[in-house]
Amino acid sequence: MMRLNKYVAHSGVCSRRKATEHIKNGLVSVNGNIETNPATEMKEGDVVLFKDKLIKPSNNHVYLILNKPKNTVTTLDDERGRKTVMDLVKNKTSERIYPVGRLDRNTTGLLLLTNDGDLAHKLSHPSHEVKKIYHVFLDKDLSQDHFNAIQKGITLDDGPVEVDKISYIKGAKNEIGIDIHIGRNRIVRRIFEHFDYQVQKLDRVYYGGLTKKDLPRSFSRHLTEREIIMLKHFNH
Numbered sequence: 100m101m102r103l104n105k106y107v108a109h110s111g112v113c114s115r116r117k118a119t120e121h122i123k124n125g126l127v128s129v130n131g132n133i134e135t136n137p138a139t140e141m142k143e144g145d146v147v148l149f150k151d152k153l154i155k156p157s158n159n160h161v162y163l164i165l166n167k168p169k170n171t172v173t174t175l176d177d178e179r180g181r182k183t184v185m186d187l188v189k190n191k192t193s194e195r196i197y198p199v200g201r202l203d204r205n206t207t208g209l210l211l212l213t214n215d216g217d218l219a220h221k222l223s224h225p226s227h228e229v230k231k232i233y234h235v236f237l238d239k240d241l242s243q244d245h246f247n248a249i250q251k252g253i254t255l256d257d258g259p260v261e262v263d264k265i266s267y268i269k270g271a272k273n274e275i276g277i278d279i280h281i282g283r284n285r286i287v288r289r290i291f292e293h294f295d296y297q298v299q300k301l302d303r304v305y306y307g308g309l310t311k312k313d314l315p316r317s318f319s320r321h322l323t324e325r326e327i328i329m330l331k332h333f334n335h
Contacts, residue, residue, distance in 0.1 A: 101156070103127065103147075104137035108216030109156035111195025112149050113175070115220040126150055154195075160215040161194045162322040162330075166314045167210045173201040188212060188319050199223060200282060208233075208303030209311045212319075218331060222307060228280040230263065232305035233287050238297040240272035245294045249277075255289055262290070278305075 101109070107118035107127060119137040121127060127134055128148045129141070141147070147154055167173070171182050175197060184198055199211045199219045213219055222229050252261045264278040277287060288298045304311060308329050314320060322330075 101141050102137065103129065103134060103139040103141060105216055106141050106147060106156060107149060107154065108219065109214070110147075110149070110154035111157060111197060111214035112154060113197050114199065114223050115216050116223060118216075121149065156216075157194055157214055159194055160218075161192045161196050161213060162215065162218075162327055163188055163191055163196065163212045163319050164309055164311065164314065164322060165210045165212060165319040166311045166316050167202055167207055168317045169205050169207055172204050173198045173210065184210060184212070187317055191319055191321070202303060203285060203288070203301070206301045206303065207316065208301075209306045209309060210303075211306060211309065222330070223282070229282070229307045230278060230280050230305070231282075231303060231307075232276065232278050234268065234300075234302040234304050235275040235277055235287060235291065235298055236300035237273040237275065237291060238299055241267070241275055241291075241296065245296075248294070249290060253290065253293060255293060257283060260286065260290060 104115050104118040104122055107113070107121065108115040112118060113121065122137045123135055125133050125135055126149060129139065130146050165184060165187060167184055171184055171187065173184050175183065175185055177183050181204075188196070194214050196212045196214045197219075199213060199222050202208065202210055211222070221227055246265060249262060250265050252259060254260065260281065262277055262279050264276070266276045268274040268276050279287065287301060291298055309326060
């Protein structure tokens with residue numbers, strides 16, 4: 100027995116949270132009828148369509164990391180015809196996979212893609228506080244006062260923001276390393292915009308224990324067995 104939102108997520112369509120949204124928006128049908136209850140229990144033999152296409156959970160889990168380039172959107176497809184991260188990994192697997200979380204179009208760096216709905220749900224849920232490290236390039240030097248304020252913790256329109264660590268990189272005051280575990284929309288950019296800095300480049304270099312070491316921009320690779328185990332058993 101499996102709930103509908105989990106069924107959709109395990110079919111490589113999207114994360115379980117996003118699947119819940121799609122179901123509530125009437126994009127999923129079960130046995131020919133639109134089903135808007137994400138908690139509906141699926142039975143063997145049920146026919147499920149997402150956007151009128153047949154979907155089925157896969158037992159073959161795929162885990163890829165991509166070093167995302169600029170000018171690429173983190174979606175399965177784009178109505179404006181822009182390049183997506185899926186275009187960069189389409190030859191890596193025949194399974195339907197999807198990105199875990201989002202990176203802005205002009206944010207580069209580490210992105211995980213999978214069809215493992217349980218893992219995607221775990222990594223995406225705020226309660227698990229997945230650690231992320233960003234390399235930030237600013238339009239001007241970050242003052243010591245603003246550095247100290249960010250380190251101490253600030254409050255934005257949508258609530259308080261705590262960073263785990265902040266540092267100057269290689270002595271350059273406009274290049275900042277920031278460790279963070281919250282995943283709110285554009286959070287890193289908004290931290291610096293709060294003090295009137297413009298983020299010129301933003302690169303995610305670490306995600307939940309994964310790094311993009313030896314992975315050139317725009318390239319992807321399958322996770323090792325060790326990395327998969329680490330992700331499934333990580334603690335905050």
